[in-house]
Ligand SMILES: Nc1ncnc2c1ncn2[C@@H]1O[C@H](COP(=O)(O)OP(=O)(O)O)[C@@H](O)[C@H]1O
């Protein structure tokens with residue numbers, strides 16, 4: 001597994017509170033020595049920790065705008081959700097034209113590729129659905145796909161084995177640019193404007209394909225700020241838009257499913273709801289549903305943490321923007337579409353496995369249960385693990401100690417104090433007097 | 444052979460929405476043990492259906508899980524009304540679920556048949572007025 005992650009911690013800002021640790025859906029965060037740390041193999045780059053951090057200590061890394069300079073022909077690929085970021089803009093062409101004024105030579109809307117994915121899904125739906133028992137699960141949200149990869153082994157085969165629209169868009173943009181400019185691929189820079197860290201990660205460490213044609217990824221907020229100085233001044237927008245309602249709908253939860261011509265679908269957004277639905281699918285409860293669209297962010301991609309606008313406002317703007325647009329402007333022709341499918345099936349990553357050997361794993365599991373039983377069960381997080389259970393696991397995995405539990409530690413202290421032992425001799429370093437303290441005198 | 448891992452879940456008969464929590468937790472444990480995904484799926488479905496039955500037909504009960512090196516045993520024990528005709532209850536599509544339960548999407552009468560289908564062994568001990576114990580085994584090797 002390529003271990004690129006967009007989400008990282010700024011240790012200077014982190015105060016060691018436990019908010020992100022409690023929120024992380026994969027129990028990837030621990031607080032050690034007063035700072036949050038991320039267990040890389042568990043992190044799905046969903047950005048939940050960024051959303052909750054008050055200290056802005058969690059951040060998403062993306063590419064620097066100066067990267068544009070390395071290319072002769074620069075293409076901007078806005079995500080559909082990007083259109084909802086601008087107040088008072090009634091025409092998507094204004095946004096696309098503004099992109100061309102801040103340094104890009106061309107635009108390629110991701111919504112164009114989204115329309116093709118919709119068409120492809122519709123065309124192949126029966127075949128894909130019949131390959132497994134339950135519903136087909138959308139692969140559009142990278143965080144959801146990564147969540148399934150580490151937590152739902154049985155559902156890996158349920159995921160729509162089709163590339164995310166932005167990967168496909170990059171491929172199409174590249175071909176179009178080569179034909180239009182005669183430039184070689186090395187001179188063409190393709191830049192995705194992302195609503196979330198999960199898609200930044202997906203561009204750099206894609207799932208299903210070996211390499212992406214995306215050159216770099218910028219955050220929606222970064223590009224938004226750059227556009228502020230030009231967007232108000234555009235009087236004659238260029239007619240650049242080449243997609244319709246079907247593609248733009250992908251910006252919001254339920255939008256992808258709505259294009260599939262089945263009423264028998266379910267869409268859920270927000271991490272907690274996503275987890276609930278996945279559990280139910282795994283329990284065989286949703287087998288009569290044909291398609292399940294899941295978005296990790298509230299409201300869908302408009303809720304991504306790299307956006308600027310409130311997701312509900314963005315959603316309403318998108319509703320207005322898509323009025324009077326054609327239903328769809330992109331359809332598959334009869335040519336071979338195999339490039340749209342994943343080259344590799346989604347492969348389960350057993351990141352929570354306790355041991356390769358079953359007997360050993362069982363022994364560890366029993367130890368975890370015994371340790372957990374002796375912990376207070378408060379799930380207070382003060383030990384630096386998200387729950388008492390997680391601390392017990394960490395102890396068995398060798399990454400924490402039982403005495404990291406403050407409640408246990410306090411009990412121990414109390415016991416010791418009753419036996420008359422000097423507490424300063426057992427207190428951990430930070431609380432202790434420096435050398436030359438008054439230990440002798442007190443005794 | 445070493446001692447099994449034993450886990451007991453209380454299945455709350457009053458709290459409809461909590462049905463499925465035992466299955467969810469059991470899946471986590473099975474994943475950590477590194478069991479095959481198809482095994483996990485089968486055990487999860489059987490457990491889930493059993494939980495639901497205890498909630499909607501028997502005012503709750505207890506789910507006992509024992510994980511051995513070669514099998515997963517799941518015992519669902521309740522003190523509900525019991526099942527008068529087990530053969531009938533086992534037939535596909537048979538359900539006594541009330542209308543309000545059906546409206547929530549339960550009561551398709553496929554729970555017991557699926558528990559049977561997805562496990563390697565299943566036995567039902569039941570006595571009208573006393574309660575029901577469903578024992579299921581999923582072999583892992
Ligand atoms: N634990 C139980 N206690 C009492 N009756 C039960 C229990 N489990 C199942 N039954 C009876 O068996 C019938 C069939 O069960 P099942 O196949 O799960 O279908 P459903 O739950 O959809 O009704 C139920 O409708 C109910 O009458």
Ligand code: SF4
Pocket residue numbers: 007023024025026027028029038042043044045046047048049050
């Ligand atoms: S990005 Fe998501 S998975 Fe990764 S540490 Fe943050 S909350 Fe956890």
Ligand SMILES: [Mg+2]
Pocket residue numbers: 492495496550552553554555
């Ligand atoms: Mg049932």
